[in-house]
Amino acid sequence: MPIFVLIILLFSQSIFAKTLPATNFQATHNFINKMVKEHQFSKPELLAIFSKVNLIVAEKTQKIVTKKPKLKPMSWDKYRSLFITDTRIKNGVDFWNNNLETLKRAEKKYNVPQEIIVAILGIETNYGHNQGQHPTLETLARLSFGKHRRKKFYKKELEEFLLMSRENDLAPLLIKGSYAGALGYGQFISSSYRYYAVDFDFDGKVDLFSSSADAIGSIANYFDKHQWHDFGAYARPITLTNTQLKQAKSSTNKPKKTAKYWRSKDFNIDHDIDNKTKLAFIKLPQEHKSETWLTFWNFYVLTRYNHDNRYAMTAVQLSSKIKQQFNQTNP
Structure with missing residues (x-):
């Protein structure tokens, strides 16, 4: 090893060690060695980068996380009111008009309806306006090397984040996202960024931070890639008896059994639904009464983006609602 590299390495390691508690230092140092060995990162570079990341407060942060009381889930009617607003619908129509050709191209290539893509962008970041202001490297490092119950998951995401940054020539210390490390227009986690993000504006890089085209694609x-059924249905309201209600889940419910099976159990399945169609049932608890829905495969695929029904x-x-407004303004 050249002497000047050795000097830089020792200097960076010294600074790095002084910035961290002993437990965090060892965990972070092990992680750096892993990245050097498995992915050929420069050790001096990683030491220099991590020396600029504040991990000291991680212990306090994780104590707060572990002691946080379990809260009652937000009711469906309140949850819905946060996102389905006149302003977000209007912004969605504006985004659709401003990106019409790109959305048409995405729909043609992937058979995912334009309005679904627009709605996801509206829910996640209000069409790119609220991408998050938390330094992502610091966020993932704190969650990886502290006492978070999912630190194994976040350590994997930290690995993916550094690989994603290198592959797209991004400065890891400058990237900002959500409090949990989600990134860009669509709030992809780092692993999703690497595996699903595409260069849809053909400029030679995948940029989910400033390219609406890349975000759409x-x-x-x-x-x-999660097996969307081309222009398939999502859900229909259904009335269930108390016995049938046991089949309805508040969490993700994957369609496994066919309409024919449910009809044999006296479920009132609409006549236009084919016997071979696989169905599931969900309930959405409200303040006073739950809604119950029959759901199709594409509804389940939507929960692959976020597992909350x-x-x-x-x-x-x-x-x-966005599609309805868009069609009214584009007759």
């Missing part, structure tokens, strides 16, 4: 590609239903209903 990437969301469509994400759903396509309320999120998927919001995407469905917001997309419908």
Whole structure:
């Protein structure tokens, strides 16, 4: 090793060690060695980068996280009211008009409806306006090397983040996102950025931070890779008996059994639904009474983006309202 590299390495390591508690220093140092060995990163470079990341408060942060009381989930009606607003619908129509050709191209390539892509962007960042102001490297490092119950997951995302930054020639210390490390227009986590993001404006790089075209193509590609059924249905309201209600889940519910099976169990399945169509049932708890819905495969695919049924239903209903307004202004 050249002497000047050795000097830089020792200097960076010294600074790095002084910035961290002993436990964090060892965990972070092990992680750096892993990145050097498995992905051929420069150790002096990583030491220099991590020496600029504040991890000291991680212990306090994780204590707060672990002691946080479990809160009652937000009711469906309140959740929906946060996202399905006149302003967000109007902004969605404006975004659609401003990106019409790109959305048409994404729909043609991936068979994902334009209004669904627009709705997802509206829910996630209000069409790119609220991408997050948390330094992502610091966020992921704190969650990886502290006491968070999902630190194994976040350590993997930290690895993916550094690889994503290198692959797209991005400065890791300058990237900002959500409090949990989600990035860009569509709030992709780093692994999703690497595996599903696409260069949809053909400029030679994948940029989910400033390219609306890349964001549009990437969301469509994400759903396509999760086996989106071309222009398939999402959900229908259904009335269930108390016995049948046991089949309805508040969390993700994957369609596994066919309409024929549910009809044999006396479920009132609409006649136009084919016997072979796989169905599931969900409930969306409100303040006073839960809504119950029959759901199709594409509703389940929407929950691959966010596993909350309320999120998927919001995407469905917001997309419908945006499409209605868009069609009125574009007869």
